[in-house]
Amino acid sequence: MKNIIVIFALLIFSGILAGQKKIEKADDTALQPVSSATLPCQMEELTSPQFAKAVEQSGGVVVIPMGIIEKHATHLPLGTDLFEARASVIRAAEKEYAVVFPPYYAGQIFEAKHQPGTIAYSNDLMWKLLEETCAELSRNGLKKIILFNGHGGSTYFLDYFCQSQLASKKDYIVVLFQSGPDQALDRQISALKAAKLDGHAGEEETAMMSYIRPDLVDKDNLAGEPGADQKRLAEMPFGFTGIHWYARYPNHFAGDIVRVDPKLGDLLIEKDANQLAALIKYLKNSNTVEQLQEEFFRRSTDPVNNK
Ligand SMILES: [Zn+2]
Secondary structure (H helix, E strand, O other): OHHHHHHHHHHHHHHHHHHHHHHHHHHHHHHOOOOHHHOOOEHHHOOHHHHHHHHHHOOOEEEEEEOOOOOEOOOEOOOHHHHHHHHHHHHHHHHOOOEEOOOEOOOOOHHHOOOOOOOOOOHHHHHHHHHHHHHHHHHOOOOEEEEEEOOHHHHHHHHHHHHHHHOOOOOOEEEEOOOOOOHHHHHHHHHHOOOOOEOOOOHHHHHHHHHHOHHHOOHHHOOOOOOOOOOOOOOOOOOOOOOHHHHHOOOOOOEOOOOOOHHHHHHHHHHHHHHHHHHHHHHHHOOHHHHHHHHHHHHHHOOOOOO
């Protein structure tokens, strides 16, 4: 009996060892030098030598997925826009290699300062941070910078930031991703949609989060507050004012129905990823933006004599 126990114990022990070997083998593979084909796209995951390879492999193209920390109704996490932006950008970089900048959550969000959890940096800081981030990327060889905006409130800021690139000579370009129609995917997307009003933290954002991180969607609190347009400035004709969003959606929720459909989220991410991959590919293969920018700066130093 004792012998049987000893043999049994040995068998278990050798089994454990065999298991350990398997794990060691898996670890060994993970420690192999990363070939250029398997370079991670996320900048924070790269070693310094791998980063140098990534700059080459990306053709100098980097994408900054931009989010914000703000209320997303009562059921989505504060970082929703960042999760969404990063999911689309990482998928795009897997289709067409580019370096993906680490989590970036500084943007324009003054209109949500009355809600818990909003991080609203000053104009000076958000401008400086983005300006210096771009300059530092350029200094590291990433001279084709794509901004991918996941937060509606930053739209005007980012448009103006791009326009302002022409204020002084740069050795890099900044391009803001703009999504467009996609006949096949748009058809599939609208077939899955039920909401009549779908804006901030509505059906689409809920779908994306339920695809990316379902554990962070609080299903017990779906649409826990009204999301209808309160139209409190509807009487004001021909005017835009900063308080317009608060006048319409003070709960930081703009939606009528909230369903949880991860398939819809997957399609929305796929659409953006395909279009962003096309933009990455274009910038890798073309220097037209750089050339036009160069020509512009040359002429603008002496507009009378430089034709
Ligand atoms: Zn959002």
